[in-house]
Amino acid sequence: MRFLIIIPAHNEEQNLSFTLDSLLQQTHSDFKIVVVNDGSKDKTPEVIRKYTELDFRFETINLQKSEHQPGSKVVHAFKNGLQTQTLDEFDIICKFDADIILPENYLETIDHAFVNHPEYGLVGGLLYVEKDGNWVYEGNSNKHHVRGPMKAYRKECFLKMGGLRETLGWDNLDAILLENLGWKEVVIPELHVKLIKVKGADYTIKPADYYGRYFYFLGLNRFLAYIASSKEAMKSKSPAFFFDIIQSYERCRSEKLELKISKEEQKVVNDQRWKMLKKKWLKM
Known part of the structure; x- marks a missing residue:
C-alpha cells in the first residue's frame, strides 16, 4: 500500500x-x-x-x-x-x-x-x-x-x-x-x-479553560460535560478545578462558538460517551 x-x-x-x-x-x-x-x-x-x-x-x-x-x-x-x-x-x-x-x-x-x-x-x-x-x-x-x-x-x-x-x-x-x-x-x-518534545508544553491556554473548551468542542451535552469535569477535578483533587472547567464550558455555550461537527455527529459523540459512562461507572 x-x-x-x-x-x-x-x-x-x-x-x-x-x-x-x-x-x-x-x-x-x-x-x-x-x-x-x-x-x-x-x-x-x-x-x-x-x-x-x-x-x-x-x-x-x-x-x-x-x-x-x-x-x-x-x-x-x-x-x-x-x-x-x-x-x-x-x-x-x-x-x-x-x-x-x-x-x-x-x-x-x-x-x-x-x-x-x-x-x-x-x-x-x-x-x-x-x-x-x-x-x-x-x-x-x-x-x-x-x-x-x-x-x-x-x-x-x-x-x-x-x-x-x-x-x-x-x-x-x-x-x-x-x-x-x-x-x-x-x-x-x-x-x-x-x-522528543512533551505535548502541550508551548500551549498558553490554562488547564481548566482547556478542558472546558475541549468538552464543548467535542460536542458534549451539559450533563456529560459536568460528569467529565468532575472526573478531571477528582484527578487533581481540587473542587475549584471543577467549577473553573464548568465556567469555561458555559462561556463557550453562551458565546455559541461554532462546532465543527454536525448535529448527527454530536449525537454519536454523546451516545458513545453515555455508553462508556454506563460501562465504567454504572456497571450497566
Whole structure:
C-alpha cells in the first residue's frame, strides 16, 4: 500500500531531522512526505530543504504564521498539505508530528495490518517519552487509542468520516466517528514511537479553560460535560478545578462558538460517551 504522510512543522529545527531520518530508514519505502512549514521563524525551512533536495519523495509547502490554538492549528496545516495532493494515488493517509522518531518497521507493520484486516480504519503504535535517560510509556491516554502525533488512516475510512476536524479534540473525534461507521481503531503495542518534545508544553491556554473548551468542542451535552469535569477535578483533587472547567464550558455555550461537527455527529459523540459512562461507572 502507498502512504501519504503529512507533517505539520512550526519551529522544529531541533526535532524535525530526527523524524525525517526515521522515515528514510523505513523498511517500507512506498511513501510520499509533505512537510508543511507552518510559519516557522527558525531554521525549519533549511532542514526541510535538505530532504527535498535529497529525495524525490519529500515535498514542502509554506504557510503564513497562524495563531497557536491547541488542535485547530495543526489540523489547519495538515489540511493545507493534503490539498496539494491527488488522493487517488494513495492507500493510507498519515498525520505525523515533526518531533517523533519512528521504529524502522513502523510503516511496514502498519501496511500489513491494513492489508490483513479490511475492517481497520485507524492504526498506530504507542508513544514513549524520555525520563531519566530511559524511554518510558507516555501514559496520557489509554493503550487502545492512537495518539495525535502518529495517526495512520485507511483512505476509504478517512474520506467517509469527513477527514480531520479543525477543532480542539480532533484526535478523539476521529476515533468516535470512524467507529460509528463500522471501522476499527487499533493500537499495535510493539510499535514504540519516541516523542522528543512533551505535548502541550508551548500551549498558553490554562488547564481548566482547556478542558472546558475541549468538552464543548467535542460536542458534549451539559450533563456529560459536568460528569467529565468532575472526573478531571477528582484527578487533581481540587473542587475549584471543577467549577473553573464548568465556567469555561458555559462561556463557550453562551458565546455559541461554532462546532465543527454536525448535529448527527454530536449525537454519536454523546451516545458513545453515555455508553462508556454506563460501562465504567454504572456497571450497566
